[in-house]
Amino acid sequence: MAIVFKKTDMLTDNPTHYCPGCGHGIAHRLLAEATEPYSGNVVGIAPVGCAVFAYNYFNCDMIEAAHGRAPAVATGVRAALPDKTVFVYQGDGDLASIGLGEIVHAAARGINITVIFINNAIYGMTGGQMAPTTLAGQKATTCQGGRTPAEAGNPIKVCEMLATLDGPSFIARCALDSVKNVRAAAAAIKKAFSYQAQNKGFSFVELLSSCPTNWHLNPVEALKFVSEKMTKTFPLGIFKDIGEN
């Protein structure tokens, strides 16, 4: 019988700790599939946040970074291992709040790494506090009446900000809310790694992802929240692409 589907070898067989309906599982699979061509030559950097145990799931050498520091750790790895494929996996609190300095400077330097940024507009691991990407009006445990920009600031649009820099080769925002969008995300992540393989410099894919647990929605409603609410603040698209050679 012909094999029509096979789990990627770039994921381990460890069961994940993610909640039902969470987008991390889809993101892990897309990332793992995209690294298949580089199998046996891959280093991943895990963040602090819901994906803190990512080192258990990716079937490659992994380094756990301090909160927000993964791009700096990856910069050190790149200096030590110039020829390996290096990826960084970060959530919104990790990347856009405590680690904003590290991601901006890694991008500005054009460090030849690929960053996968999971934006679910909430702090998941710590129990649903406001994130730097929490939407205006969205409820969180530290803005229980909904985020009010006048008091709690505005959501940070990371792709748009990084696209102003000269260092990045590829910046895209995708969503994990529909089959069509998941396929587009898969293509964007593959492209990001192919740019790294061509030594084009920093590549970045933001994935709008659902968090049913902390949004207090069921998984279907959570996907709808991504489609109908998140994409209004965080429009999908390619924000930078220096093109193939």
Next chain:
Amino acid sequence: MADKALMKGNEAIAEAAVLGGCRCYFGYPITPQNEIPEYMSKRLPEVGGKFLQAESEIAAINMVYGAAACGVRAMTSSSSPGISLKQEGISYLAGAELPAVIVNMMRCGPGLGGIQPAQGDYFQAVKGGGHGDYRMLVYAPSTVQECVDIIYNAFDKAEKYRLPVMILGDGMLGQIMEAVQLPKMRDISEIKKPEWAVTGENKGESRKIINSLYIEPDELETVNLRLAARYAEMKKNETAWESYLTDDAEIVLAAYGTVGRIAKSAVGILRSKGIKAGLLRPITLYPFPSEVFLKLAEFSHVKKFITVELSLGQMVEDVRLAVEGKKPVLLLGRAGGNVVTPEDIAAFAEKEGI
């Protein structure tokens, strides 16, 4: 590079690190240690190494973490306020059992403080400035030559015990120029890559994971106990000190780093006046040479200890702990960037010590 050279402390540290096998340096500008990154930016590319000016001290220490995780000899340097920012990364290095070398050319504090020499970071260095139950191997060189000898071997020590090693100097030591004998360049191809190092080439069971997260209490306690055993081993093998004219000393000065040199001159002044003074200069601040202090305190000829330091009392606590109340321990401390002179110390010893 000639074997014998006249070098500034900071530059000698940078050169000796390269000779000792350092191939990655990450740092951020801060006075009074800027000669280290400046020197490294020129020198490391010559030997196929990598220099990178980080956007912050926090980023710099995490870049060290990344390179160290790959088994490359990596270092950073800074001065007091910058070292405070590195504490998170130092704790992670200790937790992930990664070797690295960190140089702190101390200036005065707290806060922004000043840019003059001080020794106010003693507690931070030896008691653990970052969170959690960890230690570093902390060296306090007193001459440029000692800086060279210590940092040349510091990477070996860091790898042997799998922990961060700190060189605790001060602004004076960084800026002073002295003749130094440089050791020969280590052939890094002969340095064995640690088996735990990330290479990117492993899959499945052989995957390398660098991590300091242990959710299960028993698992983490096992790690803590492993670290403690390593620290105990380090205490046995690495504790270093200089004993100067202590055999018949009635007054024993205790001082480290450049203050150790100043205290040595004070011993000369006191001896010329017929006062039997000596000096015990810890070269490692952690592990602290406690047994040596205790042994001295048990001699009947020793009447008093005087700790001299550029803080208002930090190492003095370790000296007091070490002598177990057997002899009085006085403190002569200066702060704010003021430096004691040999005459100050001699006068204090004459007035208080007898």
